[in-house]
Amino acid sequence: MANRQLAVGVDFGGTKCLSAVVDVASGEVLGTGKKKTRSDDGPQELMERIYATVDDALKDAKVDSGEIAGIGVGIAGQVDADQGILLGTANLARSVVDLPMAAHLSDRYGVPAALRNDVQIAAIGEARFGAGxxxxxxxxxxxxxxxxxxxxxxxxxxxxxxxxxxxxxxxxxxxxxxxxxxxxxxxxxxxxxxxxxxxxxxxxxxxxxxxxxxxxxxxxxxxxxxxxxxxxxxxxxxxxxxxxxxxxxxxxxxxxxxxxxxxxxxxxxxxxxxxxxxxxxxxxxxxxxxxxxxxxxxxxxxxxxxxxxxxxGLGDDAGVVGAAVIGASTGR
Ligand SMILES: [Zn+2]
CATH class of the missing domain: 3.30.420.40 (ATPase, nucleotide binding domain)
Structure with missing residues (x-):
């Protein structure tokens, strides 16, 4: 337990949003929250949906947000990784552009947050704990x-x-x-x-x-x-x-x-x-x-x-695990 380092990973896909509390020292998923996504969501609804899954994941893992090192999000779309801004995505309403997702998450949970393209996130998961x-x-x-x-x-x-x-x-x-x-x-x-x-x-x-x-x-x-x-x-x-x-x-x-x-x-x-x-x-x-x-x-x-x-090697978990790794490394 002493060596565990917790972070939250969010995998925002075309049909569902999955969040997980992950021990990024071992890759273990400690708790999850999941919601269906809707293609007509505006920016506000989209963020609310993410908050709900993050809250559920924290509750499921019996972890307080004060215990996590950061939050990482992977989303299918173009992102400005440096600024943590979603520039646009084919899966969501046209109003969802230039959305500062990382800043919103950071404000709400009081921890550093990062945003990446979903495939890059999955590759990081595979690099750290999977087939790579x-x-x-x-x-x-x-x-x-x-x-x-x-x-x-x-x-x-x-x-x-x-x-x-x-x-x-x-x-x-x-x-x-x-x-x-x-x-x-x-x-x-x-x-x-x-x-x-x-x-x-x-x-x-x-x-x-x-x-x-x-x-x-x-x-x-x-x-x-x-x-x-x-x-x-x-x-x-x-x-x-x-x-x-x-x-x-x-x-x-x-x-x-x-x-x-x-x-x-x-x-x-x-x-x-x-x-x-x-x-x-x-x-x-x-x-x-x-x-x-x-x-x-x-x-x-x-x-x-x-x-x-x-x-x-990580199957469905690659996204959340990779996102958590990015989230954990953002604050340092
Ligand atoms: Zn093409």
Missing amino acids: KDVDDFMCVFVGTGIGGAIVRNGELVHGASGSAGELGHTIVMANGRICGCGARGHLEAYASRTAITKVLLGEMRRGRKTILWDLLPGVDPVHPAESGAIRSGVLKKAVEAKDEVAVEAVTEAGRFLGYGLAMVVNVLNPRRIILGGGAIEALDLLFDEAERSTRREALPVAGDRVEFVKA
């Missing part, structure tokens, strides 16, 4: 509704000039290719994310192909799909495990493109390890295996032979 704890040079890539990446070099997170280093999802894998969510063409995210896989599968269903997805997604209308977004990882897993031809094709293709993106990483950075995580990777061994195969095939042999492929 024994190496200094690696890249983390998370595949979900989008594709995020973060680079750790000599044990330190690489920020870049504007804090956005590691955005592998928006590198070009096909000149003049599919339109990406960001508006540009041919980006990896438009070929290998769960959203991209969904588009391919719905297209095949529109063409009338026979697939188990007609049973797994009862009521789906591939011509006018619901706005609710990408097919869930669990459904994709079932379809692939059933050796559904259409699903296997789509996931294999996504893995191949992921390899094109990762081969660039391997050639440019020559990392020791590539850590793949996120819901789609956790659910789909085929995606992981195909990405590895494709990377080794496309990369320069010396670099491609040397790099190790591993799955992220």
Whole structure:
């Protein structure tokens, strides 16, 4: 007990906000609080939601806010890490821009607070306690509704000039290719994310192909799909495990493109390890295996032979643990 150092980590995602009291000496999660997020939240509601989950986490861990060293927040969006300001995010109402989240949290709880991009936060969690704890040079890539990446070099997170280093999802894998969510063409995210896989599968269903997805997604209308977004990882897993031809094709293709993106990483950075995580990777061994195969095939042999492929080790906790590590180190 004597050596424990407590901090609060907040993982603010597209669907939920998870807060946790973490012992950053051991990585142990001592208590959590969770709330669903709403895309129409304004700045006030968003902060209230975070406060509620932090309060719940402190209560769950039976810890007073005076005992914590700091608070770290990871959020999917562009952040000014130096100032602790959320500049903007695709998941929330347009009114949520230039929000000084760190200052608000610091005022309320009386401790230092920090804000980072969610993928960078998860990479810090993996670097300290997860699949990257024994190496200094690696890249983390998370595949979900989008594709995020973060680079750790000599044990330190690489920020870049504007804090956005590691955005592998928006590198070009096909000149003049599919339109990406960001508006540009041919980006990896438009070929290998769960959203991209969904588009391919719905297209095949529109063409009338026979697939188990007609049973797994009862009521789906591939011509006018619901706005609710990408097919869930669990459904994709079932379809692939059933050796559904259409699903296997789509996931294999996504893995191949992921390899094109990762081969660039391997050639440019020559990392020791590539850590793949996120819901789609956790659910789909085929995606992981195909990405590895494709990377080794496309990369320069010396670099491609040397790099190790591993799955992220912290799962859902990577975000809160990494955020707590950042929160704890802010005050010093
Ligand atoms: Zn893009």
